[in-house]
Amino acid sequence: MNRWITTLAVALALSPVASFAQETGLIGHWEFSPDRTQNSGMRAVSGKEVSFSGGPRVVKDPPPARVELAGRDESIVIASGIDKTLLPATEMTAEAWVRVDKTSQWGGLVGALQDNGEFERGWLLGFVNSNFSLGLATEKAGRMTYLASTKPFETNHWYHVAGTYDGTEMRVFVNGELTATSREQSGPIFYPPAAPFVIGSYKDDDERYPLTGAIHDVRVYRRALKSEEIAAHYNAKKSIFPKPAPAPRFFKPAFGPFVDWTDRRSAVVTWETESAQPTRLTLELPGGTLRQLGDQQSRTSHSVTLDNLEPDLEHHYRLVAPDEDGRPVVSRRYQFDTSFFYQPARLAAPTKPSTPAATAQAIAGLGARDGYSLLFGATDGQLAAELARQISADIVLVEPDAARIPNLRAALTESGAQGMRASVHHIPGAQLPYGDLIANLIVLTGQKPPAVPAAELHRVLRPSGGTFAVVGTDIDLPAYRQWLEGSPLAEAKAGPNPQVAFVFTRGKLPGGGEWGHQYGGPDNSSCSQDELVKGDxxxxxxxxxxxxxxxxxxxxxxxxxxxxxxxxxxxxxxxxxxxxxxxxxxxxxxxxxxxxxxxxxxxxxxxxxxxxxxxxxxxxxxxxxxxxxxxxxxxxxxxxxxxxxxxxxxxxxxxxxxxxxxxxxxxxxxxxxxxxxxxxxxxxxxxxxxxxxxxxxxxxxxxxxxxxxxxxxxxxxxxxxxxxxxxxxxxxxxxxxxxxxxxxxxxxxxxxxxxxxxxxxxxxxxxxxxxxxxxxxxxxxxxxxxxxxxxxxxxxxxxxxxxxxxxxxxxxxxxxxxxxxxxxxxxxxxxxxxxxxxxxxxxxxxxxxxxxxxxxxxxxxxxxxxxxxxxxxxxxxxxxxxxxxxxxxxxxxxxxxxxxxxxxxxxxxxxxxxxxxxxxxxxxxxxxxxxxxxxxxxxxxxxxxxxxxxx
Amino acid sequence: MNSSLPSPSVAVDVRRRTLPLLTTLLTLALGTASAFATDWPTYRHDYSRSGVSPDPLPKSPTEAWSWQSQHPPQPAWQGEAKWDGWNKVYDLKPRQIFDRAFHVVVAANRAYFGSSADDTVRCLDARTGAPLWTFHTEGPVRLAPSVVDGRAYFGSDDGCVYCVDAATGKLTWKTRATPVDRRIPGNGRLISVWPVRTSLVVQDNTIYTTAGMFPAEGVHLVALNAADGSEKWRQIQSDLPAQGYLLASKSRLYVPAGRDNPAVCDLQSGKRVRVVEGAGGTYALLTDDMLVFGPGKTGQLGAVEDGSSDQLATFQGNHMIVTPTRSYLHSDTEITALDRARYLELARERKRLTREQGTLGKKLKALGNKPGTEADRTALQAQLADLGRKLDDATQGMDQCLLWKAPSTWQHCIVLAGDTLVAGGKDEVVGIDATTGKVAWTRKVTGRAYGIAAADGAVFVSTDQGSIHCLRQGATQASN
Incomplete structure (x- = not known):
């Protein structure tokens, strides 16, 4: 540790930090104000600039100027590692003007620490539940002492908090008054090899407790300020903080917002307001770039299309609406992720008129448009490709003849459907390899029935709306009737369209239960009454x-x-x-x-x-x-x-x-x-x-x-x-x-x-x-x-x-x-x-x-x-x-x-x-x-x- | 004879036990022209998944050709949860994704890759990008083939293992990796309950692979005869899935298990030797004496020494490149070069000290505040403080192993070709001088570059948009 002090002394002599110091021992002074923000961070009043991530909001209206933290993924970093030129060695003071809106088991205002099991190093000005605290570990003690103020703080109130350590005694001050002391620690502060030096968070390798609240300013010194100095700091600014701080106001739409994805690069956001008013949307792209969207039209139903989004990343947005006095009020920071688009790829329209379009339309008209479709008897891939354009299902062409498969695949490839929209399975036998109840739609288009028995198709057909159909104008009806006989599919009737010779819709699975409420039924029994799910x-x-x-x-x-x-x-x-x-x-x-x-x-x-x-x-x-x-x-x-x-x-x-x-x-x-x-x-x-x-x-x-x-x-x-x-x-x-x-x-x-x-x-x-x-x-x-x-x-x-x-x-x-x-x-x-x-x-x-x-x-x-x-x-x-x-x-x-x-x-x-x-x-x-x-x-x-x- | 050897003019053992030495030797012996002749016959060059090629790259490669898939890759899995609420850990890393791009392998001037979008394996002319053949399977092909002795071997989500002629794409043989053909909806497609999701290792005329996702259904670890696909042995795991690229040494097979930690199996029998300790993930790298894998929960690689289960060291990073003298660590924000030998020496020392610290800590805890133990307590505390200082020294010593550090926005992939690190980021790849860490060149690509191969004096970049870009010296651009 002595070596560190020596190193520190040299570093201080060379460091630009030393030249920033306007007060004796001042390492840094960060006063949060929009006037100081730059790129993705903020200039310090004195000392090193800080960097932001996660979108902390720096505002000054209404006063005091401050950074608002929502307790999510915002972070304010002074240094990502242990930089001894930025940290006090033995004596120290950390102080902050802070408003805590939500208490937590641990909270951080400023500090650099690791507190992981028995590995306890560094220091932190923060809070423990509802009490402001200074946590600090010295080499001598080898463990952290969290010295907490004896009086709890109130949420949504501004406080001046200071923690000092003079090498022998830790002190905590709240609003200029000494509230706790401890002599458990002595000697140089014991720093971990690595830890981020951050504002507004308790953060180490194992844990992170982000602050929900606001910070006006933070100062760190490499000396223990005297009581009078701390009181003077408190008195100098106390008049600018409202008592209690007004609860933050957020615009809340009457209905919504909702985000409906169009694809992985675009989405539509809709919301409603109680009365007709202009609202707008501020989109925050990954990386922090902002886009203002919407117009000044007064209406109750609002909609904004978001284009050119980054695929597979989290985006954020806020809605902004005027209050009764015309001042803009922002909503909470909402998020959505462009990777949450799950619909199948759309296929381009065919370059020439599609022959089987009418047949595909007849099939699509049966209503089973999602999930999985099995198509038997395809003579080429055109029908499957056209069907893939008209419905959302994953289409599988079941083909017993290996020789026909290359042509089928060629057609699917040409249409763009091959693979993720339609594929060919070579199934030469009478038994299908597919699991029970998985197919939403099974369509036979061959003139003759397939070698697969009707009962086998029924096994695969999904209950509660799964549809079986025989489609075509030249099918061998007697052969199909014979094939259907004796199977549950024999109930198939003629379809609504002349092209649909037979159609059958499977009903609910007998004995299958339902889980329509939190605990099964509204009886809260946590039992669905399902009789089927048992055994292996x-x-x-x-x-x-x-x-x-x-x-x-x-x-x-x-x-x-x-x-x-x-x-x-x-x-x-x-x-x-x-x-x-x-x-x-x-x-x-x-x-x-x-x-x-x-x-x-x-x-x-x-x-x-x-x-x-x-x-x-x-x-x-x-x-x-x-x-x-x-x-x-x-x-x-x-x-x-x-x-x-x-x-x-x-x-x-x-x-x-x-x-x-x-x-x-x-x-x-x-x-x-x-x-x-x-x-x-x-x-x-x-x-x-x-x-x-x-x-x-x-x-x-x-x-x-x-x-x-x-x-x-x-x-x-x-x-x-x-x-x-x-x-x-x-x-x-x-x-x-x-x-x-x-x-x-x-x-x-x-x-x-x-x-x-x-x-x-x-x-x-x-x-x-x-x-x-x-x-x-x-x-x-x-x-x-x-x-x-x-x-x-x-x-x-x-x-x-x-x-x-x-x-x-x-x-x-x-x-x-x-x-x-x-x-x-x-x-x-x-x-x-x-x-x-x-x-x-x-x-x-x-x-x-x-x-x-x-x-x-x-x-x-x-x-x-x-x-x-x-x-x-x-x-x-x-x-x-x-x-x-x-x-x-x-x-x-x-x-x-x-x-x-x-x-x-x-x-x-x-x-x-x-x-x-x-x-x-x-x-x-x-x-x-x-x-x-x-x-x-x-x-x-x-x-x-x-x-x-x-x- | 070892059937693991790739076919082109310069033979490189894909197990890469001595590859870095070869790098120097080859460069010296073969000169510039011949040095552009090494293949990249399997994912990340070899079954150690080193990502290291002896081929030096041209000083300023440009795009020779590009190929664009009709649809982007369809990874089986999406990202990890947003955070761990209990431990207040944010920015969790995905631990079960391995197929964000169509990873390219290169052999005999042909480039091969599988597609999770259209269920195929394709072969392009590596010099021109011209399509040579396309082979269809009945499910997504999520992992790159291995090309050995003129044959391309790969698996598919349809549950089958395929062997095709590498020149023509004609099927040589095909075998189902499990006894039963049962297909159900899985990751949005109608696929086998036992998809092949660990790539294939082809070594000593034997193919090693796995099939299966769900331990309760049985996860099959199989060895097949490379000549005809007949079964040599089969082991069924009932505790871990198998996802990611297999690794192999002469005697061991390393089976990534998605979010869980890799299993180490005996190559001759498939029997489980152990499951290593760590924080899970599908990225893995085998060096001479240790398995490095991750990215764990937060982008941390763990290193486990041969014969051991517990970790020797952890590194903040997503990928690592290892040479006999250096390790290059690749994180979301920087690339660092370390003095490997010294670093490992200190890591071992730190591990020893940590164990000692734990032992003393337990002794101290056992003493509690019992009367009459003050002296013992004081002595133990002094020892612990001394150990703390030594630990700090070791840690600081490890910091001093840093040879260079460079900021990076190319966090998706990294390989080493000759003395150039090639790293992939969003819409670009860069060549970095491995000696100094300076960026030598930057080239645009379409999408996030998750896959890079270096062979035949060229760089092949695969992106999450389904693009494949080939960069060569003095190239004139062509595209499909």
Whole structure:
């Protein structure tokens, strides 16, 4: 270390830094102001310039001038490595004017450190949770001391913070006052060989905690300033900082924005405003170049086309709109990635009129336009090429005769379809090599039937809309009738077009379940009732989306949904519709205002029924067309009794009923800071509550009923057998909460309530003490039994089952109703969580038939009798899902427990995330990629479908 | 005789155990004209995946021809997650992508490459770019062929291994790498459950390859007779996939496993020897005495010595070029040249010190604050402080192994040809003097240059837009 000091002395003598110093010992002074920004950085008042990345915003209006940091990927770098000419050796002072908008476990204002396990070096002026701190390691101590101010700071307030070290004592000053001292460290500062010297972030090799807030200025000295000097610095500027700092204002569109990709270089952004006004879009290209787009036309629907984008890279944009005084207000910084375009390549129009265009049109008119098409009997490649122009499917020409293949490929190559749009498979036999249920469209065009039996084609045909057709004008009808006979395809009829001799559309797979809500059905049973997914499974398909568009694995994100042969996946502010049987991406779009996390304490923002995905977005619920992704229909959250803005929260969807709930904006968790929500802390376990439940007719949007009572815990809203159950707190403080996010202390006066699903009328209610459910509150329904469960802060499960008979509303009120009709306690059970790791205390239960599975135990649903205490171990943070015959979970990797054989199996190499992400539906086990961000080296990150092996 | 040897006039062992020495010898012995005669018969020149050719390059090559695919490459996988929220790590590197470009191999003045866009392998005249033949498979061909003894060997996502005549493209033999033909939608195409996604190593009349993605379906590691494709041995992995380019030494086969760490297998039997430790990735390089692979989570290469599982050293970078005396480290922002021998010596010293530090740390922890242990604690703390200083010395010594450092925006690929480093960036490639780190020339290409081959005195650049550019001395441009 002495050698370092010597080196430093020499360096100081030679360094230009020394000549910048205007105050004694001043190494650098960085005052953030637009006047000083240059290229992708900023000049210092004194010392070395800083470089920016990730788009920190330097603004001066309204004062003070500052850099605004959103806590994402912004960074402000003084030096990328340990440059001893820029760092104090023994004595030091670091000070900053800062506004912290969001606390975190660790925070950094300025410093250079490595704190990785036992390797602790460097120093950092920052904060620990809500207390400003100076962290520092000396060679003598060998470890860091984080000296924290004794008084916590308030978010959204400006503070002057200073940390000093004089070689023997560390001090922390807040607003000019000494708030903490320590003599744990002495001697020279112990620097790591490598560490970035940064502003606005706690950053070392292992971790990064970016600041959410703003910084006005930062100074670093190579001496310990005296108390009077620090007080003088505080007093010199304190008058320019508002108290408290006004919360940052962001423009938020009434609807949108949405990004629809056109290809990997262009996209269209659309959004709506409440009133007609001019808005514009500022596009930030990778590398920081800005483009201003849009016009000054006043309108409510806005659209901008983004061209010449960089392929396969992340782009950012902000929307800008005038406020009531005409001053521009910017939105949050949104992002999208040009690699998230998944549609097949478009083919150029043919250079000469295409002979088979009419035939291709007839085939395209059958409606099965996506996924995979098998084409038999092609005489040349022209029909396939033309078909590839008219539909999106990947077309496979199945050809038994090897001699004909070169010509087929030549035609496909000439059209540009060869390979990624159409290909030829040489299949000489009667058996196809293809997996079950994968083909959206099978077309025979030969005059005679193929050698492949009709039953074999039916095996490959996708349920829920897969189409089989015989197309041609000179086909041998008797031969085809004979060929079809005895197979399920014999139901084929003459087609709508004279060219279509036979057409058959396959229906739903009998016994295939559906997963239309967060926990399977609206009964929250986490069971799809699928009867097919059991026994040995094999891979049915794999592919996108991969980890890139997905949220971090740990945020307890909304589950995927699957109904009617489609799979809906909510990525990180991006929605996907897939074909559940072959993984084809039907559509996807970016929606940066659509996000929900910590569903453990909230509810999902989507549900699916029939051909529609219902998606809560701000005050709307969008009825998304499941096949095309169209957002043409939407419903607005009711305004009854609301004295301010409200958002749509809960969603449950049936054929003729759409049930929703209402929250105050900003009430939902977003999970943007990598939260795992597994600790017992107010900002993790507080429940999101609704102030209104309501039902609409999804066909007309007509309001059917509304219910107001207490603060309804979203995580408990449950529907079964025509009844809606939930727990609400009637504590006025909870009901009148400003955020709808309620801490446990306010969750008093709780009632279990049962409504009639058709009318919204209260059938019964039960006043019950649920105060032991501190980590979370779950509610599930089955067999006229409603079960409430959760864990206390010591991770003990507490479960109570109530009777919930399906009855008409009786006369009477209050407790009389509960006693006579429902809400009678059937059984209770408590135990210390069995799992003991990986969020075992947050496990959501499963109900299959009359068995209640919770933690690692099972119980009789109606009697509470303990059936097993030895459910298979589940290593990992996910929760269970089930079909009728199997339970799925993460056990290191994708795991399955077959109930009939009691056999546990796992699919090595692929793992799911930290909530519910493996769903059995439609005869498949569907597992979108949800392990995104997992630092481990599990070998494959992919979305995948599994199917039972053929018996 | 070793069937690994490429066919043209200068024989270079594709295992490249002694290639850097050959570089000097060849240059001295053959002079300029003859020195432009070495092939690049497999991905990154040899089965060590060295990316090093003895061929010196012309001082100022220009584009001789270019070839453009109708559709760009269709990589099987997209990028890594945006961040690791638990550990607050940003800018994660993709660890399972290996097929961003149509990587070119060159033998006997012919250039060969597979296509993930139209399922083919193509052969062009390396001098003119004229198409010579096209061979179709029934699935994407994601990895470059290996050309040995006049035959081109490659695999496809259709699950088959192919051998074609390198001059004519006529099929010599074809074999399915797994016993069963089952095809399902995979990465957007109807392909085999067991696609061939690790390239082929052809050595001593034997082909080594793999088929399979999902351990639960079985990942097949197979050895085939190069003459007719008949099976020599087969091992089935049930824990790791196989993705990326295989590497081989005389006795070992190294099997990249996508995001996971490579497995080391016995070449004679295919039996697993070990799985090395590291942070995963499909990029790998075999030097005389160690396996270097990555890019791990954040662009970090790990080096594991022969016979060992744990890492000797890690390097901040995405790729590395190794010669007997130097290592060139290629990161997103810079290229550095290191004194290799000294660096490794210090790395070994640091590893030893780190182990010692761990042992002392455990002892200190065990002492806790027990009464009467103050003296022991003080002594241990002093030893730890001393070790810390030695570690710093070793680390600083490693820093001093730096021969030169140059900023770089050409982060996608790097090779060494003669004494020129050729690096690929966005829309351009550069030639860099390997001795000084100075940029010697810059040439435009279409797209991000993820693949570079150097043979026959020329540079072949493959981009993510499906372009292939050939740069030669005094060339006149032609394009398809």
């Amino acid at each position: 499974l094999q891979v049915a398909w794999w592919g996108d989306p991969g980890p890139r568009p997905m949220p971090d694995r740990g945020n307890r994100n909304p589950a995927p949904l699957s109904v009617n042969g489609r799979l809906f996946i909510q990525g990180n502010r991006i929605l996907f519709g897939l074909d559940a049987y072959n993984g084809s991406i039907l559509w996807n779009w970016s929606a940066p205002e659509v996000r929900r996390a910590n569903v453990t304490r909230d509810c999902s923002n989507m549900a699916a029924s029939g051909d529609t995905l219902y998606l809560a977005h701000n005050k709307f619920c969008i009825a998304v067309d499941g096949q095309t992704g169209s957002r043409a229909r939407r419903f607005e959250v009711p305004r009854s009794g609301a004295n301010g803005p409200r958002d749509w929260s809960y969603v449950a969807a049936g054929r003729d009923l759409l049930i929703g709930s209402r929250v105050k904006p900003e009430g939902s968790y977003l999970g943007d800071d990598g939260e795992w929500y597994e600790e017992y802390a107010p900002d993790q376990v507080s429940r999101v509550t609704s102030d209104l439940l309501f039902a609409l007719d999804p066909a007309t949007g007509k309001s059917l009923w509304e219910y107001t009572g207490g603060a309804v815990l979203n995580s408990t809203i449950t529907i079964g057998d025509g009844m809606i159950f939930f727990i609400e707190s009637r504590n006025p403080a909870a009901v009148q909460s400003a955020t709808c996010r309620i801490q446990n202390e306010l969750l008093t006066d709780q009632h279990l309530v049962c409504l009639d699903q058709r009318t919204g009328k209260r059938l019964w209610e039960k006043d019950h003490d649920f105060s032991s459910l501190q980590f979370m509150t779950y509610l599930v329904y089955g067999k006229n039994t409603v079960v409430v469960t959760g864990t206390d802060r010591n991770k003990h499960f507490h479960t109570t089952a109530f009777n919930a008979p399906s009855q008409k509303q009786p006369s009477g009120s209050g407790d009389d109703i509960a006693a006579a009709i429902g809400g009678r306690v059937l059984w209770t059970e408590s135990h210390k969580e069995d799992k003991g790791h990986h969020s075992g205390h947050l496990q959501h239960p499963v109900v299959i038939g009359d068995v209640f599975y919770s933690d690692q135990r099972s119980f009789n649903l109606t009697t509470g009798e303990t059936l097993r205490k030895d459910l298979p171990e589940r290593r990992g943070c996910g929760v269970m899902s089930a079909g009728k015959d199997a339970i799925f979970f993460r056990h290191h990797f994708h795991g399955m427990w077959d109930l009939a054989t009691d056999k546990r199996s796992q699919f090595m190499g692929i793992r799911s995330g930290c909530w519910l992400s493996m769903i059995p539906a439609g005869g498949l086990l569907l597992a979108p990629e949800t392990s995104a961000g997992c630092s481990c080296t599990h070998s494959i990150q992919t979305s995948i479908g599994y199917i039972p092996k053929r018996r």
